[in-house]
Amino acid sequence: MHIPDGLIAPQVYLAATALVAPVWALGVRRLTRRLDERLIPRLAVLTALAFVLSTIMIPLPGGTSAHLIGIGLLVIACGFWAAFLAFSLMLLLQAVVFGAGGITTLPINALCMGLVGGGVIALGHRALIGRLAATRWSMLAVLLPVWAGIAVAATLIALVLGIQPLLGQDSSGQALYFPFRTGVTLLVIVLPHLLIGAIEGLLSAVILASLPTRRLAL
Amino acid sequence: MNAKRDRCLLLAWLAAVVVISQLHDPTLLGVLLALILAQYGRGLPGALKRVLVAIALVNITVSLGFAIHAVLDERPWLEFVLRLNLRVVVLALLTLWASQGIRLERALDFSPGLQFLLVLAQGQIRALQRLAADFRFGFTSRNPVPLALGGRMRGAGRQAAALMEKAELHAEALTQGMQSRGFFDDRD
Numbered sequence: 001m002h003i004p005d006g007l008i009a010p011q012v013y014l015a016a017t018a019l020v021a022p023v024w025a026l027g028v029r030r031l032t033r034r035l036d037e038r039l040i041p042r043l044a045v046l047t048a049l050a051f052v053l054s055t056i057m058i059p060l061p062g063g064t065s066a067h068l069i070g071i072g073l074l075v076i077a078c079g080f081w082a083a084f085l086a087f088s089l090m091l092l093l094q095a096v097v098f099g100a101g102g103i104t105t106l107p108i109n110a111l112c113m114g115l116v117g118g119g120v121i122a123l124g125h126r127a128l129i130g131r132l133a134a135t136r137w138s139m140l141a142v143l144l145p146v147w148a149g150i151a152v153a154a155t156l157i158a159l160v161l162g163i164q165p166l167l168g169q170d171s172s173g174q175a176l177y178f179p180f181r182t183g184v185t186l187l188v189i190v191l192p193h194l195l196i197g198a199i200e201g202l203l204s205a206v207i208l209a210s211l212p213t214r215r216l217a218l
Numbered sequence: 219m220n221a222k223r224d225r226c227l228l229l230a231w232l233a234a235v236v237v238i239s240q241l242h243d244p245t246l247l248g249v250l251l252a253l254i255l256a257q258y259g260r261g262l263p264g265a266l267k268r269v270l271v272a273i274a275l276v277n278i279t280v281s282l283g284f285a286i287h288a289v290l291d292e293r294p295w296l297e298f299v300l301r302l303n304l305r306v307v308v309l310a311l312l313t314l315w316a317s318q319g320i321r322l323e324r325a326l327d328f329s330p331g332l333q334f335l336l337v338l339a340q341g342q343i344r345a346l347q348r349l350a351a352d353f354r355f356g357f358t359s360r361n362p363v364p365l366a367l368g369g370r371m372r373g374a375g376r377q378a379a380a381l382m383e384k385a386e387l388h389a390e391a392l393t394q395g396m397q398s399r400g401f402f403d404d405r406d
Contacts, residue, residue, distance in 0.1 A: 040334055048346050103235055
């Protein structure tokens with residue numbers, strides 16, 4: 001999510017870095033153990049795909065639009081670990097090379113959207129695909145997990161933002177970082193993402209159904 | 219030598235981000251902003267435009283929301299709005315400077331695999347961005363009248379599907395290209 005640097009307290013983004021760093025290491029270990037020379041080119045292409053997918057605008061009712069997050073497509077088409085690493089690398093490139101994202105929000109986005117959101121999508125898809133694959137409801141095996149993953153990720157980010165006023169106040173009681181509490185952030189961030197998640201879930205299901213192969217899986 | 223310089227700059231930038239995100243005095247942040255603006259020289263208008271476009275939506279929403287809420291509650295709001303906006307602009311300008319001044323792939327030369335991954339990913343981003351732009355132009359030129367929600371959804375879906383197909387082909391071509399040039403032999 002587009003949270004600029006300076007809105008999040010250091011104790012939060014440093015804690016998020018400490019939490020997500022071992023998972024990055026685990027992901028790299030898992031992929032390098034299983035994979036040979038295909039790893040680097042495929043991970044590079046996946047990272048680029050994650051980056052460009054996030055520039056595709058999805059229309060919302062009322063004439064407005066939001067951009068695709070893309071984590072659902074990546075997780076289901078390419079597997080959780082590859083998607084998580086590609087998504088994290090994409091965030092790094094966005095921040096450091098293209099100057100289009102906060103570096104302090106990188107670990108928070110990687111944790112909430114890549115790890116937890118991606119994990120919910122992977123587990124949900126695995127749970128549903130066996131039951132729904134051969135039925136006319138098979139699209140739900142993509143739509144529901146993607147919607148749930150985005151909803152959970154948005155809720156976590158709303159909570160992270162909502163606790164900022166508790167982490168720092170000046171002598172007059174004013175917030176030092178993001179000023180609104182969870183009552184506001186949950187409403188403002190989660191509600192729109194319930195709709196965005198549903199549309200992205202539907203779009204992901206249609207795209208995956210139309211793809212003849214899924215060779216990108218690592 | 220250059221790699222060492224890039225690594226030092228990268229670490230200095232990360233340290234500066236952590237330090238600046240703990241500064242709360244608007245005067246101090248204002249002085250820092252003036253120093254950073256002075257560093258940009260002739261490139262200042264372009265840099266400011268890019269930074270303001272990136273942060274405007276979030277900052278205006280948060281600042282306005284806070285100010286209205288504070289006025290209604292008869293609480294002070296100016297210091298918070300100044301502090302927040304100055305800090306965000308300082309950090310955004312600093313990050314833009316880092317993105318222009320630091321060659322990340324050179325800073326990571328201690329890991330050839332990671333270095334290669336970053337170079338390839340950047341090249342692929344450009345290639346897929348071009349494809350996405352072509353797709354958007356084509357979509358716009360074929361639909362002079364704005365489409366309804368369903369039509370725009372189908373357009374976005376086909377664009378994403380085309381990108382995924384192209385990415386598959388690129389991955390295969392890259393692997394074969396690297397194999398044929400002996401990249402993996404050198405690494406054994």
